[in-house]
Amino acid sequence: MDTLSNKTPANTKPNWPLILGAIAAGVLVLSLVGGLVAMYVANFNLLGWLE
16 A cells, blocks of 8 residues: 555655746736836826826
């Protein structure tokens, strides 16, 4: 009978380049979305102020 501990190797290491790359991509996407929202809000306020 195989137990779960026998099926999975004990020395599994996290894939740090993949994890750090995913974090960097997430930060990039969030900053891009935040920048687009900020530009939309600033443009909307500017247009409302000019009228």
